Amino acid sequence: xxxxTQTPSHQVTQMGQxxxxxxxxxxxxxxxYWYRQILGQKVEFLVSFYNNEISExxxxxxxxxxxxxxxGSNFTLKIRSTKLEDSAMYFCASMGIEDExxxxxxxxxxxx
Amino acid sequence: xxxxDQPTEMTATEGAIVQINCTYQTSGFNGLxxxxxxxGEAPTFLSYNVLDGLEEKGRFSSFLxxxxxxxxxxxxxxxxxxxxxxxxxxxxxxxxxxxxxxxxRVKS
Numbered sequence: 001x002x003x004x005t006q007t008p009s010h011q012v013t014q015m016g017q018x019x020x021x022x023x024x025x026x027x028x029x030x031x032x033y034w035y036r037q038i039l040g041q042k043v044e045f046l047v048s049f050y051n052n053e054i055s056e057x058x059x060x061x062x063x064x065x066x067x068x069x070x071x072g073s074n075f076t077l078k079i080r081s082t083k084l085e086d087s088a089m090y091f092c093a094s095m096g097i098e099d100e101x102x103x104x105x106x107x108x109x110x111x112x
Numbered sequence: 113x114x115x116x117d118q119p120t121e122m123t124a125t126e127g128a129i130v131q132i133n134c135t136y137q138t139s140g141f142n143g144l145x146x147x148x149x150x151x152g153e154a155p156t157f158l159s160y161n162v163l164d165g166l167e168e169k170g171r172f173s174s175f176l177x178x179x180x181x182x183x184x185x186x187x188x189x190x191x192x193x194x195x196x197x198x199x200x201x202x203x204x205x206x207x208x209x210x211x212x213x214x215x216x217r218v219k220s
Contacts, residue, residue, distance in 0.1 A: 056207045100157055103154040104154060
């Protein structure tokens with residue numbers, strides 16, 4: 001069964017550094033998303049992406065964040081100048097024409 | 113705001129039926145998802161409702177009333193492995209807004 005994959009599974013970085021989180025969505029899906037979940041809190045929407053551009057973003061998704069689809073398979077989230085409060089699980093999701101949104105296993109980001 | 117409300121915790125007995133309710137704000141509603149999330153893992157897709165009525169998938173069913181801004185997830189023949197957090201999420205435009213989740217504890 002097709003699935004969303006994410007790398008790395010765990011990323012440790014120092015405050016102020018840049019990180020890139022990578023996702024490979026399900027191959028025939030057209031809509032892509034990033035979410036984050038701080039430990040013990042609810043899942044929060046960051047950004048949605050369709051047709052090579054951002055379709056919607058939340059208040060959290062400020063200039064520190066950017067997304068890119070550099071080729072036909074990868075979808076990346078870049079976080080510039082990381083802060084301690086960026087520590088969270090970051091989930092990528094993709095959705096096809098059936099409107100079923102599937103999540104990847106997540107990347108645990110720890111900022112020290 | 114787009115608040116999604118669901119109970120914080122529920123406890124049920126193995127083999128029983130449990131219903132987890134969710135209410136949401138109807139303005140801008142596109143559809144409603146239910147996910148299961150075990151601790152430390154990603155949400156797993158359970159169901160998607162866009163029209164009124166009941167959708168059944170094996171032991172799990174999901175109901176939607178668009179006019180009332182109300183949904184429920186029904187779990188039948190509960191098993192110990194069903195102990196998890198159940199997340200109600202509403203699609204508004206191109207974003208998914210999640211509730212805080214309902215922690216379900218299944219006891220033997």
